[in-house]
Amino acid sequence: MSFLLVFGLWGAASPALGQALVPYTPQLDATQLEQQGLSLAQEAAQLAQFQQFEMALPRARLATQLAPKSYQSWFLLGGLYLQTNKLNESIAALQKARALEPKNASILFALGSAHFQQEKYDAAAQNIQAGLQLKPNDPEGLFDLGNAYYKLGRLPDAIAQYNKAVAGEKKFWPAINNIGLIKYEQGDIAAAMKQWQAALAIEKQAAEPQLAMAVALYTRGERERGLKMGEAALRIDSRYGDLEFLEQNLWGNRLLADTKKFLETPRIQATLQERQNQPTPMQVVPQ
Structure with missing residues (x-):
C-alpha cells in the first residue's frame, strides 16, 4: 500500500522538482499514551494474579515508559521484580513509586520485603516502620516487622509485633x-x-x-x-x-x-x- 495512502495524503499535490518530501510524523497524545500504559499495567496485574510473572514483566516495563508519572505502574513493576527475585531492580522501581507517592504504606512495606530478602534487616525494619506510621494497625506490616526484629535478634520486640498483628487479625x-x-x-x-x-x-x-x-x-x-x-x-x-x-x-x-x-x-x-x-x-x- 502507498505510504501516502496510509497516512491520508492520497490526492495531495505532488512536490515540485527538487522539493524535499518531509516525512509525516503522527502526533501522539500524551494522555492517550498514559491511558495505554495504565491499561498495560492492568493486564500485567491480571497475569500476576495467575503467577504468570514472566509474561507480566514486559507489560509492566512498557507501562512505566508510557505512564512514567504513574506510581501504580512503578509499584506493580517493583512487585513483579520482587516476585521473580530480581531484588535490585525491585528496589529501584519501588523507590520511583515512593518518590511519586511518598505517603503510600504499601510501597514502604514492599521495600521492606525486598530489603529483607537481601538480608538487610535494618533497612527492612526502617521501611516497614515508616509504613506502619502511615498504616499503624496493618497485620501484615506488623508481622513483617516482627520477622525483621527476629532476624536482628530482638526477640521480645518480635513477639510484641506478632501479638499486635494477632490483635488486629485474630x-x-x-x-x-x-x-x-x-x-x-x-x-x-x-x-x-x-x-x-x-x-x-x-x-x-x-x-x-x-x-x-x-x-x-x-x-x-x-x-x-x-x-x-x-x-x-x-x-x-x-x-x-x-x-x-x-x-x-x-x-x-x-x-x-x-x-x-x-x-x-x-x-x-x-x-x-x-x-x-x-x-x-x-x-x-x-x-
Missing part, C-alpha cells in the same frame, strides 16, 4: 506460629507447642505448625504421635521436608537440629519419597 496464624518458633529457640518447648496448637486451631491444614508440633512431640519422647503428625504435615506440603526451606521460613538452629533428626527417620523418609514425584500444593495463606 485468625492471623503465621504470627502465632512464629511466636512458637521463638519460644522453641528460647528452650520453652511447652510454650512453643501451645502457640502451634493455637495456630492449628485456626488453620488445620497449615503444614508448618503441624510439622513443628510433630518435631516437638518426637523430641519429647512421644514418637508415634509425632511421626503420625509429621507424615500428615508433609502430605500437605512436602517443601517443609527441606531444611533450607525451613531456615528461609525462620526456623532457628535448635528446631532445625531436632527437625534434621526427625526427617532422617525411616517413616518420614518414606513419606518424602512418596511425595517426591507429586505436584507441590499451593501454600496455605491467611485470609
Whole structure:
C-alpha cells in the first residue's frame, strides 16, 4: 500500500522538482499514551494474579515508559521484580513509586520485603516502620516487622509485633506460629507447642505448625504421635521436608537440629519419597 495512502495524503499535490518530501510524523497524545500504559499495567496485574510473572514483566516495563508519572505502574513493576527475585531492580522501581507517592504504606512495606530478602534487616525494619506510621494497625506490616526484629535478634520486640498483628487479625496464624518458633529457640518447648496448637486451631491444614508440633512431640519422647503428625504435615506440603526451606521460613538452629533428626527417620523418609514425584500444593495463606 502507498505510504501516502496510509497516512491520508492520497490526492495531495505532488512536490515540485527538487522539493524535499518531509516525512509525516503522527502526533501522539500524551494522555492517550498514559491511558495505554495504565491499561498495560492492568493486564500485567491480571497475569500476576495467575503467577504468570514472566509474561507480566514486559507489560509492566512498557507501562512505566508510557505512564512514567504513574506510581501504580512503578509499584506493580517493583512487585513483579520482587516476585521473580530480581531484588535490585525491585528496589529501584519501588523507590520511583515512593518518590511519586511518598505517603503510600504499601510501597514502604514492599521495600521492606525486598530489603529483607537481601538480608538487610535494618533497612527492612526502617521501611516497614515508616509504613506502619502511615498504616499503624496493618497485620501484615506488623508481622513483617516482627520477622525483621527476629532476624536482628530482638526477640521480645518480635513477639510484641506478632501479638499486635494477632490483635488486629485474630485468625492471623503465621504470627502465632512464629511466636512458637521463638519460644522453641528460647528452650520453652511447652510454650512453643501451645502457640502451634493455637495456630492449628485456626488453620488445620497449615503444614508448618503441624510439622513443628510433630518435631516437638518426637523430641519429647512421644514418637508415634509425632511421626503420625509429621507424615500428615508433609502430605500437605512436602517443601517443609527441606531444611533450607525451613531456615528461609525462620526456623532457628535448635528446631532445625531436632527437625534434621526427625526427617532422617525411616517413616518420614518414606513419606518424602512418596511425595517426591507429586505436584507441590499451593501454600496455605491467611485470609
